Amino acid sequence: MIHNFNAGPSILPSSVFEEASRAVLNFNNTGLSILEIGHRTPLFEEVLNEAVSLVKELMQLDANKEVIFLHGGASTQFFQLPMNYLTKDKKAAYLDGGVWGTKAIKEAKRYGQVDVVATSKDKNYSYIPKDYAVPHESVYFHYTTNNTIEGTQMHSIPALSMPLVADMSSDILSREMDFNKFSFIYAGAQKNIGAAGVNLVIIDKKFLEKSSSSVPSMMDYKQHVSNGSMLNTPPVFAIYVCLLTLRWLKQLGGVAAIEKINNQKAAVLYDTLESFPIFQLPVPKEDRSKMNAVFTMQNEMLEKKFLDRCNEENMVGVKGHRSVGGFRVSMYNALPLSSVTSLVDLIKDFGNKYA
């Protein structure tokens, strides 16, 4: 039994691995592999349509939302979005809450004016910036809902009047939210949605209308929407894995059900870490991510020992990102509570031994 705490690509439900494995040999009893079916066949159209329907159902999207699957990851949206909405005389507002937000800002500046309304760079992005004003002429307000690297998460949706844009790569489908408040949501699939190599984009029809029509075809949101994610050959297998993962989530009871489990996982882990002073939690309680828990130890020797213990117990992906150090435990939807409790047992054992 391996406990996979990878930050992404990350664990997916075992039933998804099993079904995907079967489909690579024989998809839906067609005698064909999912890898060799034509994308413009009813076989794949059904996959795509069901995946889109499940996203709408699970996120309770209203009739104004379009759902598309695009090539690439969130990094592509970092420039595709401003390429579509900004010009040198237009301004967008960005919240600089972590490494990914910073990258998004860098790309947006190529296309228009960027107002960084707040940043937590002063403390290595270990908290969520608060109390900022957003210029009302902003074409949109962009933020990252969950900062995978720094272990912070925004637990409420900013009450703003301009179109809201969110990079939800690392916490989409993990908690209930009024997703209809957003004009544009994007998320690389490789955490809560499926396998690496596809990007989920949800776009409000009114916001879509305002997108540029003079960008390259592959960057044109309107063309992707009107072609139903088939402007070119889509990443067939990656979309199929999304479908399997979405089906699993629905069967489990949907977003509300997984949120309860995610809350349990985060609570037991953070509570345990707090009870042992050898562990430090750099993120203040109110900003802690339920997807990625970041913690450190002051003693580097102990950090090494802890990592060794994790390796012995088949716990992978626990090492922190190089920019933060220490440890990062990712607890995406598919990570079972039992993996967290196993880690918690190890933490208790370790904490008692080196208290």
Next chain:
Amino acid sequence: MIHNFNAGPSILPSSVFEEASRAVLNFNNTGLSILEIGHRTPLFEEVLNEAVSLVKELMQLDANKEVIFLHGGASTQFFQLPMNYLTKDKKAAYLDGGVWGTKAIKEAKRYGQVDVVATSKDKNYSYIPKDYAVPHESVYFHYTTNNTIEGTQMHSIPALSMPLVADMSSDILSREMDFNKFSFIYAGAQKNIGAAGVNLVIIDKKFLEKSSSSVPSMMDYKQHVSNGSMLNTPPVFAIYVCLLTLRWLKQLGGVAAIEKINNQKAAVLYDTLESFPIFQLPVPKEDRSKMNAVFTMQNEMLEKKFLDRCNEENMVGVKGHRSVGGFRVSMYNALPLSSVTSLVDLIKDFGNKYA
């Protein structure tokens, strides 16, 4: 037994399906799925490194060539290439040999001057344009080596002095060529290289130096090269399927060995079609593609009957592209000669019956 003549996504070797299926459950006996391994781990780095090495070996690339795997398909390169190399005062030359070339031209015009040196549009792209002059100030000369939809293929490399750029999506690795003559080669994977959702790019170091440094990061070839295809999370599974397919090709004897088989497949199919006057071959002999054979019948009733026969015999993907009509038989590397001989038997039977 299904005979898969799909134009792409298309058949891959059965051993690739089997190994990929196993890896989705348990990759290299790690106990982890290929879908859940971190991309910045030695596990995936080995996959990527071996895939790059095999491309270099199989294509006999010299030390001046960089090999990268990018998100998306050839359609992304249609704009990424001119975005990097053209400005309003620079000119590139394009050969307009088919639907894909036309799309590439459309995107290039957004960035600079485009000289369409020749076109076969007058005859629905059913032949390869010849005898054209390319302005020597062209930043590059772009052409499509094989026209998937129209069933034409360029059987020699143009002798030109400016950098050669080729879209080899549908015939890469199918025949021996001096690939080192090209400054830039790109190919969507879903025909001869692997599964949909990844793009192979081969770029000469000198040409790379001339690429723009003011494009978005994800469009920056230099950044992709210096980050070894890991500027962002790569499409892990799609690259793994490429590796398996490349290994299969090497084991088979490489490009020279597959070329012999491809020649046999094309010869037996075209010879048979030519021997029955009920079939028309729109492409003149010298321009016929060894990957995609296009043919029609004058009698629409017969076309329907022929397609029914193919369906009865479990031959899929035989219907022609909507822009050409009739039939298209794709014979990529992984299609066994036995599938072609089965189709040839059907053609003979049909041809004799309706002569």
